[in-house]
Amino acid sequence: MPSSTTDMTAAPADEPRGEDAPLRLAAHASPGLSGTATIPGDKSVSHRALIFGTLAVGETRITGLLEGEDVLDTARAMRAFGAAVTRDGPGAWRVQGVGTGALAEPADVIDCGNSGTGVRLIMGMMATCPISATFTGDGSLRHRPMGRVLDPLALFGARAVGRRGGLLPLTLVGAEAPVPVRYATPMASAQVKSAVLLAGLNAPGETVVIEREATRDHTERMLMAAGAEVSVSETPEGHAIALTGRPELRPLTVAVPRDPSSAAFPVAAALVSEGAEVLVPGICLNPTRAGFYTTLAEMGAEIAHENPREEGGEPVADLRVRFSALAGVEVPPERAPSMIDEYPMLACLAASAEGPTVMRGIAELRVKESDRIAATVAGLRANGVAVDEHEDGMTVHGRGPGSVPGGGLVATHLDHRIAMAFLVMGLGARAPVTVDDARPIATSFPDFRTLMAGLGARIQPAG
Numbered sequence: 001m002p003s004s005t006t007d008m009t010a011a012p013a014d015e016p017r018g019e020d021a022p023l024r025l026a027a028h029a030s031p032g033l034s035g036t037a038t039i040p041g042d043k044s045v046s047h048r049a050l051i052f053g054t055l056a057v058g059e060t061r062i063t064g065l066l067e068g069e070d071v072l073d074t075a076r077a078m079r080a081f082g083a084a085v086t087r088d089g090p091g092a093w094r095v096q097g098v099g100t101g102a103l104a105e106p107a108d109v110i111d112c113g114n115s116g117t118g119v120r121l122i123m124g125m126m127a128t129c130p131i132s133a134t135f136t137g138d139g140s141l142r143h144r145p146m147g148r149v150l151d152p153l154a155l156f157g158a159r160a161v162g163r164r165g166g167l168l169p170l171t172l173v174g175a176e177a178p179v180p181v182r183y184a185t186p187m188a189s190a191q192v193k194s195a196v197l198l199a200g201l202n203a204p205g206e207t208v209v210i211e212r213e214a215t216r217d218h219t220e221r222m223l224m225a226a227g228a229e230v231s232v233s234e235t236p237e238g239h240a241i242a243l244t245g246r247p248e249l250r251p252l253t254v255a256v257p258r259d260p261s262s263a264a265f266p267v268a269a270a271l272v273s274e275g276a277e278v279l280v281p282g283i284c285l286n287p288t289r290a291g292f293y294t295t296l297a298e299m300g301a302e303i304a305h306e307n308p309r310e311e312g313g314e315p316v317a318d319l320r321v322r323f324s325a326l327a328g329v330e331v332p333p334e335r336a337p338s339m340i341d342e343y344p345m346l347a348c349l350a351a352s353a354e355g356p357t358v359m360r361g362i363a364e365l366r367v368k369e370s371d372r373i374a375a376t377v378a379g380l381r382a383n384g385v386a387v388d389e390h391e392d393g394m395t396v397h398g399r400g401p402g403s404v405p406g407g408g409l410v411a412t413h414l415d416h417r418i419a420m421a422f423l424v425m426g427l428g429a430r431a432p433v434t435v436d437d438a439r440p441i442a443t444s445f446p447d448f449r450t451l452m453a454g455l456g457a458r459i460q461p462a463g
């Protein structure tokens with residue numbers, strides 16, 4: 001791994017970083033996985049640590065930062081807005097912030113690569129500052145809707161000019177005289193909520209965001225830790241977060257907890273690998289993120305939560321996972337926000353559960369890095385698994401442990417989670433499962449292959 005900050009944030013390409021040609025990988029049946037899976041830092045917390053570091057006056061210290069491409073793009077962007085961002089060693093970073101309202105105007109286009117979180121939070125951060133910035137991203141991000149943040153940011157007084165349909169590239173002109181906003185989010189989205197709260201930081205007065213279902217709360221936690229006045233309440237309209245604008249944010253010391261969304265992959269691998277026992281230590285089990293683990297318990301997964309404790313202000317536990325005979329379940333739609341990124345993995349796992357697994361209320365999956373419902377359904381069918389596609393979800397008809405035929409090729413559509421979910425499914429399938437391009441895995445989990453190989457997983461380049 002390069003040791004200097006400059007190397008870690010080299011200019012992004014339009015294609016996934018790394019090798020030029022698509023990286024086709026095949027996962028072969030791998031019974032008896034064992035060992036310890038040390039998961040990297042949480043992606044959501046890592047983005048926010050860099051952004052809050054930039055908005056605080058003074059030096060923020062971060063340990064355990066996820067050094068995936070998405071987060072490195074945010075680090076590079078924070079430099080463009082005036083912060084001094086330094087890498088001291090693996091996961092150890094410092095940010096010398098400029099303060100809310102004192103952001104520099106970037107001299108060039110901000111390329112957020114594959115990251116919806118990066119671009120949407122950064123647009124929120126700058127929308128109430130008297131500067132302009134132009135944003136773009138890779139072929140996946142340029143298809144994703146930005147109107148969901150541009151609409152509320154316009155209420156603060158910001159203006160955007162971009163491609164039709166609210167697509168990147170776009171230029172955001174920050175408000176000269178921002179006004180605070182009261183906004184009810186039309187979809188369950190922590191990115192939209194966070195963009196509004198970040199914009200509210202530099203608007204005088206009280207900004208309120210109301211969400212029908214509570215989404216991940218890392219922004220609120222960090223705002224409070226940095227000294228902002230934030231109150232959270234349940235109202236007839238929903239879960240409301242009120243923020244008083246123009247605080248002086250103090251710099252934080254952030255110990256990034258280990259990512260429950262990344263942990264989902266080795267956890268699922270152990271569940272489908274006959275005879276497996278894997279320890280996954282120190283996983284963040286913040287209730288706004290832990291829905292996948294609740295669902296696994298309902299399916300009968302043998303997962304012990306050992307040594308529960310608090311680390312860096314988040315509840316964490318060590319997960320000991322054993323190969324399990326799973327039963328299909330109906331996932332309550334209201335659980336979706338707490339496991340939104342885990343549905344592709346759950347669907348692949350459901351293929352070897354006994355009976356149907358019903359996943360509804362997840363239309364948001366259609367606007368992620370890929371249309372994750374369509375990509376998952378196509379990948380399952382290519383590997384002989386029966387699945388029904390619904391407008392807002394899917395039902396997987398599992399036939400029990402060891403029943404997944406495999407042998408198919410999965411189109412990953414620049415989507416790291418599709419690539420990882422299907423490789424994990426292959427570890428318990430009868431014939432190898434191949435993914436057409438594993439390069440996007442580097443956006444969130446650069447050490448995925450090494451970590452999985454350490455457990456005994458057979459994931460190899462495919463011809």
Ligand SMILES: O=C(O)C1=C[C@@H](OP(=O)(O)O)[C@@H](O)[C@H](O)C1
Nearest residue numbers: 044117188189190191192340341
């Ligand atoms: O706020 C965040 O850090 C994230 C929010 C979620 O997106 P939405 O806000 O679009 O649901 C999630 O899918 C993404 O991986 C990270």
Ligand SMILES: C=C(OP(=O)(O)O)C(=O)O
Nearest residue numbers: 114115116117118341368
């Ligand atoms: C949806 C995801 O990320 P983002 O929206 O930040 O691209 C994800 O990591 O699964």
